[in-house]
Amino acid sequence: MLRAGLKSLASTSSRIPQAFPPRLAYQPARLQQTWRVAQRRSFHWSTPARHAGIERPEPGTGIKITFKDSKGSVIKAVEANEGDDILSVAHEYDVDLEGACEGSIACSTCHIILEEDTFDRLEEPGDDENDMLDMAFGLTDTSRLGCQVKVSADLANGSEGIVVRLPSATRNMFVDGKKAAH
């Protein structure tokens, strides 16, 4: 019964399958981790996270990035190298932008808002990025995922360089995301 239904429908459809961008290669990041249980509760663990460990440029030599809160107040002005992504830059300078899926386009916690000029100069977001932006809080016309935006000199505008605004829903997130020293 079902089969017959399928056939009749199939014959009336002439749609050509659409090409979609290839799926992100699955990288079992956790396979690379080591969790060494040393003495009781004084262990160390290293995660070679994909978004860790970018290099800070020599002051005055990098591309300027100004992080702002939703109201437009400057959180921090920093410098980054060509090719670094905004999420990594934020982490490097302790600006509290989350990256729950570590740049895999699977969470939207790294949602940022760009200036129109900057946004327009970027390549359009792909389907997968747009799918995640669909779920972002406080979405705007110039929203992007911070993990997908790569720093480049031609994105900078005037003295503030690339202006990156954190959306209002994350307004309460505090700026210096590092843990208290212990």
Place this chain on the structure above:
Amino acid sequence: MKLAIVGGGASAFYVASRLLSRLPKEAGVVHVYDRLWAPHGLVRYGVAPDHPEVKNCTHKFDEVAKDPRFRFFGNVNVHDNIPQKAFSQNIPLPLSSIYTHYSHVLFATGCPLPSFHPSLPQSESCIPALNVVHWYTQHPANQGPPPLETAKHVTLIGNGNVALDVARMLLTSPDVLRKYDVPSTVIDTLERSAVQHVSIAARRGPFDAAFTTKEIRELIKLPNASMKPIPEDWLVPAPGAKIDRAKGRIIDLLRKGSEQRYGSTAKTWSLDFFRSPVSFEGGKLTLAHTTAISPSTRVVPTGETSTVDTDLVVTSIGFKGDPTSPFYDPELGHMRTQAGRVQGAMENVYGSGWAAMGPKGVIVATMMDAYAVAETILGDREKSLTPLKSLGGDGTVDLGSVPGELVGNTGVLDYDDWKKIDAAEISRGELVGKERERLTWGEVQALLGRH
């Protein structure tokens, strides 16, 4: 502050993360209790195996757990009155012990129970989606495999992301799933699966679909399954209706249909909108036809019904809190909170995550809620060291103490234990070229030398 968090899912870890980064070094501790022996709640026991990227958030949770002020107590079921075990291996801990040992308590217990459809009594061939999820994540409460060997036609009731996860698991080739965190017994069953068609029924239309863009795109892109085209007139918005960006993109996807032409694949699926179940008996599912033109319109039965032959009905119509849990509000199906404070409770009692928001929202929503609740807790901090219930004494809690029931109890698993299990699962998986191979409770006991 000495905070006990009941429940160790994403919400607990995000709250702990924010609190510990804000609190001065000596100003407090956070103890997380979970009745599961593994931490991370639905991130481990809910998120679909083919979404490994979503589980990357556990790296942050691991960082939180490294803080010396953080402790995890796994396999401990916190109960209100009657000593309860969720699982036979559980150590029951009365809430009263929490109250005397802690100055603050946060309930982040999620919504662990499935909602049932009043017209669909449970049976071997009518099960909640949570059973399927528990099966493929090997949750300690899992009731074994669903009867897939004999199910050619499966109907899902509800079209949220959980329903789509289940559909994807049933429609994806086991060869694709094999490399992920799917227990080998699950792969075995999937290899014997007879499923040919998955129907996803919902009482509202495409403009009120509960799934998100990513999830529907994943189904649409499946290489071995194809979707029944949706009638074009269902994809036209009501005059004057406001269609947001996400809805618009979903409708575009539905209009284009699946990458594979319907019927050209061994497996097929359909989104059966405007269908509400009436009864399921002897393999016959009767559905009432409904109309609901725009989001503001109520669902109205048209009076028509249709009956489909289906071998397995899987209901995916939401979750709720445990009615025996403290401060449960039957009206909401979970506890009622105001800015994170539990209504009807004493001071310094909080709720977060799905336990407080209800069973809605992906990780980003859970995270933002958690941060907001953490801010509330931080604001209430002055009353820090008074126990929630005093037993006399000097009227302050001892930051180092744990409830007596747990002292020296080898049934309690800490975070180091979890990391040993985690490492063992990953290396077992590595041997066979997959993300991980999960351990059973028996294997956990053997690994940790606890019997």
